[in-house]
Amino acid sequence: MRLFLLLFAAVFLPAMGSSKAVCHADVPCTLGDRSYHVRAPDDWDAATPMPVLLHFHGWGRQGDLIVNHGRIAGHTRNRGVLLLAPNGLGRSWDFWRAGSRDTDFALAVIEDAAKRYPIDRSRIYVSGYSYGSAMAWRFACEGGDGVAALLAISGTIPQDETCASHPRDIRHVHGLADPVLEYPFGPGGDPRGAVRLWRDTLGCGAGETAPDYAIRPFLTLSRTVWDSCAAGGRVTLDTHPGGHFIPHGWIGWQLDQLAGRAPRYP
Template identity: 30%
Template structure:
């Protein structure tokens, strides 16, 4: 379990005193040229010295907390061991023509070096919308202090490229952005590629490669001066927001995988840092059904007048429902990217409990309009205060769908609820249909079936094993070289090192 807290300035001292036990997001103040400036800082517990720093800036009329919540950097920072800072712009904007916020960024770098001993050769600047504009401004004004930049949906109108050094850039932009137009952003990226003396670009029509559900593409300029590189990641149909779409592009993952290769003393890929695991798409099993550390792959949606929040706590997903709407689907926890085959039978299983007796509706459906259900009827369960396992079976009678979804519709009652151990599995056609909503009183047998994936999410094969030694032997036969891989057993994923 990752342990994180969002702290106010008054709680910073207490957080520092206990930081050896629980990583936290802290609000910190800085005096910059006589002005009181503030920022949110996330540092992994007991972070080592000489680790990178990412500064990520919010858009106009937004703030640090908004950008923190949108970008979800903690898990990547915990894995790769770096510090993330979310500064607050004065009046929720940035000085993209003068030195006021350039001095703020310089002060942040100095403060993070004092507090955490960061690697000042590996400082990366990113931002959304006006924060993206500020990223380019910083590259022009303090390029000798920044190893790479990662603007999203923002560029400085009418500005040129004049960095003190060749600046590695990854720029992300949606084609239907109606606030900062895509075409202007794409042209500005090309201006930087020309400034850096890059060669002809290579275009990847679907990115990430192999993720068939993705609407993103990537254009890469290499052969640039001083081993720099420029990238334009285009997301078809995406508007003006920070993409964290598991079916397409997770912007924070893409930013880190790019910028970590660069340092002020040259392009220096860091072999000690593993890339974040990419959730497999088009899969026939639930991903992260045990909520072991995060809510990755799950999306909480509210509709109409409903209001709810959700979070992983103690290895389970907790609904906090403050208002409901007219239909159960007004509060939904959803996982898509599920592959359902025509005529195949499936069994859904999950554990649930609630603060008081309540109803829960469960549906398996299309992930897009018209959201047609694949069940003969949506399933309804009576959830009690004690955790129980609930199951039901169904046959996929519609055409095969490689992006269907499982939906837990909790909008019928304003009663908080906990969900855990969600799974879907193929079964043989039952001789007699199981009673919907029945509970399983016995503990399920441990699975001996394993699937192995590369860290980029590529499925490498399945095997059966009864102990760790047999698991290693079977895994070796499926991988091409030694390294770290993801192994799944049931709904649980874990990293394992496989030696050849």
């Protein structure tokens, strides 16, 4: 039976609910003159609405890398999460200032995917790494009212911007020794300055230091949480002593916590 379900998913599911050409994994879905990649979870039953992780790739990459990436797709595929990976124009993103063309594109990606798969709109998560993380911040700032959580990795936008919207749950992780997109310390070297934009937007009070944790034994993460925010919601900042990379298991760990499960690896 399991073999049948896997074969069914690989051959038929990408075309369900749509007359468009089959697209899944390495085969992109076309959307006007642009495209995105999608990967369904391995054990999806072809009926249950799925949470969505919309992930923006890093500079010089495309979505085909994301849907095959062990630290991204490796954690959505075994957690029942539909992974969407838009392709940036010129292999990058328009995140430097307000009014990004890619915000509208990403919103259109979600709507197009909803024609192909049943999605749980109460659990739309937005993520990104490096330049993709900055784009995820931009998207959350401009189109985040329907976003349940932001999972950002090693990339931000200026902390003095004003955001028209925000997710309910904001989580950012960054290496303190990042040589590519340096860690954005606040005034006076404040290590909590990296998420000041969201703290100001939500009207958060003083943050609380949570216990250090390690998803893998070779990397310890330090966590600060702001959950006394006037606008509701929660801001979480994770830091580690390393550089510019996606920490092993970090995305899966956050997805587990958001689902109310005990975090696990992988």
